[in-house]
Every structure is written in structure tokens, then in C-alpha cells.
Amino acid sequence: MLENNPIERHSSFKTFxxxxxxxxxxxxILIIRPGAIGDVIVTLPTIGAIRKHFHNARIEIMGYASFLEIAKGRFYADTVSxxxxxxxxxxxxxxxNISASLINKLSNADLIISFVSDKEQIMVRNLRAAGAKHVIHYEPFPSESEHVHIIDHFLKCLDLLGIPHSNKIPKIFLKDEDVLFGESFFKNRIVHPNKMLVAVHPGSGSRQKCWSLDRxxxxxxxxxxxMxxxxxxISGPADTEIVEDLRVKVKDKFILADQLPLPFLAAIIKRCNLFVGNDSGITHLAAAVETPAIAIFxxxxxSMWGPRGERVKILFKKSACSPCSFDTRRNCITQTCLGSVTVEDVMSEIRYTYQHSF
Structure with a gap:
């Protein structure tokens, strides 16, 4: 049985x-990765490398089921919990006291990789006490002194373990049923299939990350x-109010994709010519299906949290107070940083993308 200290302290992990x-x-293999859609997507290159290294293993990812659907049966995970x-x-x-059912589940895993914040190692000790054979714990967030993209932070886990990897860009693999849903959606909902189709997600998990609705x-x-x-x-569970306000102001001049399962939404976005959105998980989703994407930050x-992809353009104008902490962002009423990105900035990027992609 392995000692279950952080990887950085364990030189024997790589050899093992x-x-x-x-x-x-x-x-x-049980990978514990709770988090929202963006959190899952930035971990995909790491999970993909684990999948390739342990190519004969059955991989289970534990997290939030609706977000993990993009991984379940789509290369990364055989099952989710x-x-x-x-x-x-x-x-x-x-x-x-750990329940008998959980002990049974944990003891059946040959290797548990936990991406759960657990600085005091309480969870790791309990996993070991519950009969887990081998446990690797890796903090899901970089230290405050470490300036590194979140994807590279997770890949560093593989470097410390000696697991090879070459891909630093998340990719989502669609099943046939996802593609068929996308085709059906377009056939039934898209009136002019030969016109440019632009997907727009005006929401985010945090309202403080949302570009002005008027813009x-x-x-x-x-x-x-x-054009x-x-x-x-695109509308998710947190976007209802924004979308209703938008509907009033643009008089229904749009098609709505409302609260769809993520694999189906991914298939729809993949068929779009362009995506425009905020700092959100859906923007990471658009980048991961390789749709040209403009992200407003x-x-x-x-440089730490932006979506990564060959067809991604991030619009960001650093201000005196940005980037800022969660508490500062939560209490901010001016949003100077987002206000610095103008409509003309986005229009200019769309014109450039149109000229070079269509």
C-alpha cells in the first residue's frame, strides 16, 4: 500500500x-473529479493520458453526473458515479465511520486518483482506512505563488508520476447519438442552413463574468x-433571466437551445460557424469541439483560466484591478474590466474570423 502524502513529496510514486x-x-481506476463543466473539460487532457497509459483498465469518474456525460462512454470514462x-x-x-457499501466500492478500485481539495489529507486517510488499495491525491488548484494554466497544472501531476502525455488541448469525442441529435436539431430548427450560424452564450456561472446584456x-x-x-x-439552468431579458430586446431574432444535455449541446455547437461567449464552461465546451470561439474575459x-484551442480568440483588456480575487469580483459593481471590451472589439474579431474561416 502506498503512503498517501501529496505527490510532490513522494519520489517513489513514479517508480511504482x-x-x-x-x-x-x-x-x-476511480478518478474523483467534482466540479462544473469547465472544471471537467480542463482535466480532460490529464484523464486522456491516464486512459492511454492504463489502456486495459476500466475507468470510472466520480463527480456531478450531468457534467460528466461528456466523458461517459466518450473515450475518457467507461462509467461515472x-x-x-x-x-x-x-x-x-x-x-x-465509512458505510459498508462505500468500503466495498472503494476496495474494488485498484487505483484511486483524487482531484479534490484536501490539504489536511483527511479524505486521503479515510480512503486508505476504507480499504482503498492505492491512492494518489493531487490538489485541483495551483498554489497562490504558482502562475500556471490550469490545464498545465493538472498535467504536472502526470509529470510527477512519469506518465507520458503530449496533448494540452481538451477534446470532446461525440457518440453517434450526439451527432444524430445535432443533425436533427439543425434540420428542424435552422431555417436557412446556408447562412452563417453564430452560437452565443450570454450567461455564466457567475453574473460578474457576464459581458453587458446591452452589448x-x-x-x-x-x-x-x-452579417x-x-x-x-445557448441557455443553461443559470441563464433563464438573461435569456428572457434578451428576448424582449431583440424580439425573438434567435433560435434557442435551452438546457440540453451537454453531449447534445456539444454536437450543436460543433455545427456552428462561430461561438461567442463569456468566461464560462460552455465557452470551454465550444473550444473543445473545435468551433471558432471568441471568449470575453x-x-x-x-493565462490561467482561458479556454485552450487552436481556434480560440480571447478578448481581454487588463485593468488596474483585474484579474481579481473571488471576493473582489463578487462585490464589484463597476466591472471596468469587462466594460473595456467593446462591441467593436468583438465585431472586428468576427470580421477577421469570417474572412479567414468561411
Whole structure:
């Protein structure tokens, strides 16, 4: 059984992981990765490398089911399980009693890789006490002193373990049913299939990361009138109010993709000519299906949190107070950073993309 200290302190991990006997003996890997859609996507290059290294193993990812659908049966995971289960709560309490069902589940995994913040190692100790054979823990966030893109932060875990990797760009693999849904959506909902189709996601998990609604209105009207484009508005559970306000201001001059399962939404975005959105998980999704994407950033540092892809353009104008902390962003009322990105900035990037991509 491995000691379960952080990887950085464990020089024996690399030797152990690369041991051919161990590699061939691993039949079931449990990766614990709770988080929203963007959190899942930035971890995909790391999970993909683990999949290739342990190519004979069955991989299970534990997290939030609706977000993990983009991985389930789509290369990265054979199955997924829920992190928000009541019997998991004792894992975060010292000297707790673990249920028999959870002990059975954990003991069946040959290797557990936890991307859960656990600086005091409480969860790791409980996993070991519950019968987990081998546990690797890696903090999901870089230290405050470490300026590194979040994708590279996770890949550093592989470097420390000696697991080879070459891909630093997330990619989503669609199943046939996803592609067929996208085709059906276009056939039934897209009126002019030969016109440019621009997907727009005006929302985000945080309202403080959202570009001004009035600017989205101006952009949509310009796309309609000057570019003769069709607009597909993407709406998630947190976007209802924004979309309703948008509907009033642009008079239904858009097609709505409302709260669709993520694999289906990915298939639809992949068929669009362009995507425009905020600092959100859906923008990471657009980048991961290789649709030309324009991401509008304000309070977050795009060099750490920006979507990564060969067809991604991030619009960010650093201000005196940005990037800023979560608490500062939450209490901000001016949004100077987002206000610095003008409608003309986005229009100019759209013109450039149109000239070079269509």
C-alpha cells in the first residue's frame, strides 16, 4: 500500500506507477473529479493520458453526473458515479465511520486518483482506512505563488508520476447519438442552413463574468442585419433571466437551445460557424469541439483560466484591478474590466474570423 502524502513529496510514486507489473494489474481506476463543466473539460487532457497509459483498465469518474456525460462512454470514462451522495460525507470528517457499501466500492478500485481539495489529507486517510488499495491525491488548484494554466497544472501531476502525455488541448469525442441529435436539431430548427450560424452564450456561472446584456443585444442585431447571420442562443439552468431579458430586446431574432444535455449541446455547437461567449464552461465546451470561439474575459486571468484551442480568440483588456480575487469580483459593481471590451472589439474579431474561416 502506498503512503498517501501529496505527490510532490513522494519520489517513489513514479517508480511504482511505471512498474510494468503494477500497470498490467490495474483493472479499475476511480478518478474523483467534482466540479462544473469547465472544471471537467480542463482535466480532460490529464484523464486522456491516464486512459492511454492504463489502456486495459476500466475507468470510472466520480463527480456531478450531468457534467460528466461528456466523458461517459466518450473515450475518457467507461462509467461515472455521483460525488454528491450522502454516504461520501464521512470521507471529509476525521475518524469517521465509512458505510459498508462505500468500503466495498472503494476496495474494488485498484487505483484511486483524487482531484479534490484536501490539504489536511483527511479524505486521503479515510480512503486508505476504507480499504482503498492505492491512492494518489493531487490538489485541483495551483498554489497562490504558482502562475500556471490550469490545464498545465493538472498535467504536472502526470509529470510527477512519469506518465507520458503530449496533448494540452481538451477534446470532446461525440457518440453517434450526439451527432444524430445535432443533425436533427439543425434540420428542424435552422431555417436557412446556408447562412452563417453564430452560437452565443450570454450567461455564466457567475453574473460578474457576464459581458453587458446591452452589448450582446447590439452584437446580435449587427450579426442579423449586417452579417446576415442566424443566431443560436445557448441557455443553461443559470441563464433563464438573461435569456428572457434578451428576448424582449431583440424580439425573438434567435433560435434557442435551452438546457440540453451537454453531449447534445456539444454536437450543436460543433455545427456552428462561430461561438461567442463569456468566461464560462460552455465557452470551454465550444473550444473543445473545435468551433471558432471568441471568449470575453474580464475579472479572471485568461493565462490561467482561458479556454485552450487552436481556434480560440480571447478578448481581454487588463485593468488596474483585474484579474481579481473571488471576493473582489463578487462585490464589484463597476466591472471596468469587462466594460473595456467593446462591441467593436468583438465585431472586428468576427470580421477577421469570417474572412479567414468561411
Amino acid at each position: 506507477i511505471l512498474n510494468p507489473d503494477f500497470k498490467s494489474s490495474v483493472k479499475h 455521483r460525488f454528491d451522495q450522502a454516504d461520501l460525507a464521512p470521507l471529509f470528517t476525521k475518524n469517521s 450582446y443585444v447590439e452584437l446580435i442585431l449587427w450579426l442579423n442585419e449586417e 446576415d447571420a442566424q443566431i443560436l442562443i 474580464g475579472s479572471s486571468d485568461p
